[in-house]
Amino acid sequence: MFQRSQPDKAERTVTLTIDGRSVTAREGDTVAAAMLAAGIPHCRTTPISGVPRAPYCMMGVCFDCLVVVDGVGNRQGCLVRVRDGMTVELQSGKRGLP
Amino acid sequence: MNPVAIRDSYDVAIIGAGPAGLAAATLCAKGGLSTVLFDEQASVGGQIFRAIEETPVTDKRVLGASYWRGMDLTRAFRSSGAQYVPEATVWSLTPEREIGVSLHGGSVLTAARRVVICTGALERPFPIPGWTLPGVMSAGAAQILLKSAGLLPAGRTVLAGCGPLLWLIAWQYLNAGAQLSAILDTTPAGNRARALPHLLPFLFSGYFRDGMKLLRAVKREAPVIADITSLRAIGDDRVTHVEYRRGNGAAQRLAVDNLFLHQGVAPNVNLPMAVGIKHRWSDEQLCWVPVLDAYGNASIDGIAIAGDGAGIAGAEAAEWRGRLAAMAAARALGRSVPDPEETHVRDELARCLRGRPFLDALYRPARIFRQPSGDTVVCRCEETTASQIIDAIALGCPGPNQMKVFLRCGMGPCQGRLCGLTVTELIAEHRGLSPQEVGYYRLRPPVKPITVGELAALPKTDAALYAVTRM
Incomplete structure (x- = not known):
């Protein structure tokens, strides 16, 4: 559970869709x-036992934040920046092939 | 797809934009060498100076002077003339210094006459029961969220483990007004006595005063529970409690919304080991460190390692090591770097390293938290447990590479980064060998997963085409 430290009015925001929800x-x-x-x-459920996982390292080494970004699976959520209109889906098990 | 112009070759390629990489790139470029700096993140600074040019945490008191010191380094780099390539994942480096780098889903190959690997450190695995539950994160991750996104923990937050970074993030959180329910300190009680012989040099290292101030400030404001000998994260789909023991005491529980774990950092060995650079086990730091000369040159000609990837020594030492590697690279290419003087760089590095044996001894993580047992997950990717690994050892599995065949452990997308040290130590312990004798996973490129399509789209030589088509 996290919260924004200092909602800075001057900051620019983007709107994207995550797991079907509109998120700013x-x-x-x-x-x-x-x-x-x-x-x-x-972020995902594991391919082995199907348990849920959330980001663990935030620096690109643990691969627990794998998500589907604009239809492409196995993206490391901690290495991809948000963009307006981006669609992020939770990754269920193994990456699906397009 | 690739808007960045990557040249076919450079004098020097530097991998990683933390303190070592920034300092090395700045000096190489100033010495007139064509210099490129590849970094996986979108902004400069590595993890220690993460998001330094764009952090939303603008009150300088929150992250403190040790963070903002990175501004000078960043500015010098920005005006150095070195080419900076962010969001660039180096997935291959050959002994001939050919570099495979992935940029926005497409790969290019380049080459360099000298390479300085500055891929830094990652947090030591902390395999306790429940460490894979959502709500449990590494303390380093929590700090990255603060630096890069201004996120603070909400609800009941517990920090657990040991090491300087644990106290630093606690201090930064308190500066930012976050509440900490408890700090569960796992530093073994016997460590103080073992650290004592190294105290004197630490007192004169420059880290002593700031460190003590920080510790006192944290202990004033957050409940610290010391002598923790067992930890367990409890919950179904998310952590709800942390269970702990003090010394030989009974198990106690705290309700938590966030549990942040940390027990030190270790060199990130994946890229250097995949090139074939020789490493040795460090008993002092309980990790693999590359075998390097006094300039950071590794066992493969033309490749140096600087920063915490050369052995854990902290951000300031990383800068000086970066400069030494740059000087050696410049000299090897027939250039010289007049400023700073090498003796000055060596003196500064020596000062930074002076206190390290004390910190290594004081914050040496307990065996119980490095060598798990029972159902505790060791390999997070393949969900291999400690008891499966211990059973495989009993069946005759001799080393980490055979463990892959037995259990697939270490074969997931993280490529052993979160389990490698644990697996080596477990095998060493249960076979009665040293970690040096047991060895590590055989790492190979690509050191980060890329798609087969990305590989196939690379330009091919005639020889490579002939090898496949015979035409």
Whole structure:
């Protein structure tokens, strides 16, 4: 559970869709940060046992924040920045092929 | 797709834009070398100076002087003339210094006469029961969220573990007005006595005064529970409680919304090991460190390692090591870097390293938190548990590479980054060998997953085409 520290009026925001929800994020946020700020409980379910996972390292090494960004699976949410109109889906198990 | 002009070759390629990479790139460019800096993140600074040019945390007291010191480094780099390529994932480096780099879903190959690997450190795995539950994160991750997105924890927050970074994030959180329910300190009680012989040099290292101030400030404002000997994160779809023991005491529980874990950092070995650079096990730092000369040159000609990837020494030491590697690169290419003087750089580096043996001994993580047992997940990707690994050892599985065959552990997308140290230590412990004898996963490129399509789209040589088509 996270909250924004100092809602700065001067900051630019972007609007994207995460797991079907419209989410406002700060420009410059990573997808993983935007998901945590919006209270999205998990990013993916694992391919092995199907349990939920949320971001763990936020620096690109743990791969627990894998999500589907604009239809492309296995994207590391902590390395991708939010964009206006972006669609992020939770990744269920293994990445699906297009 | 690729708007960045990557040249076919450079004098120097630097991988990683933390303190070591920024300092090395700045000096190389100033010495007149064509210099490129690749970094996986979207902004400069690495993790220690993460988002320094754009952090929403503008009150300088929150992150403190040790963070904002990075501004000078960043400014010098920005005006150095080095080419900066963000959002660039280096997935391959060959001993001939050919570099495969992925940019926005497409890859290019380039080459360099000298390469300085500045890929830094990552947090040591902290395999406790429940560490895979949502709501449990590394403390480093929590700090990155603060620096890069201005996020503070909401609800009941517990920090658990040991090491300087744990106290630093606690201090930064308190500066930002966040509430901490507890800090569960896992530093083993015996560490103080073992650290004592190294105290004197630490007192004169420059880190002592700031460190003590920070510790006192945190202990004034947050409940610290010391001598923690067991930890468990509890919850179904999300962590709801942390269970702990003090010494030999009974288990106690705290309700939590956030549990942040940390027990030190270790060099990020994936890229250097995949090139074939020789490493050795450090008993002092409980991790693999590359074998380097006094300039950071590794066992493969033309490749150096600077920063925490050369052995954990902190951000300031990383800068000086970056400069040394740059000087060596310039000299090897027939240039010289007049400023700073090498003796000055060596003196500064020595000062930064002076206190390290004390910190290594004091914050040496407990065996119980490095070598788990039972159902605790070791490999987060493949969900391999400690007892499965221990059973495989009993069946005769001799090392980490065979463990992949037995259990797939280490074979998921993180490529062993979150389980490698644990697996080596477990095998060493249960086979009665040293970690050096046990060894590590055999790492290979691509060191970050890329699609087969991305590989296939790379330009091919005639020889490579002939090898496949015979035409």
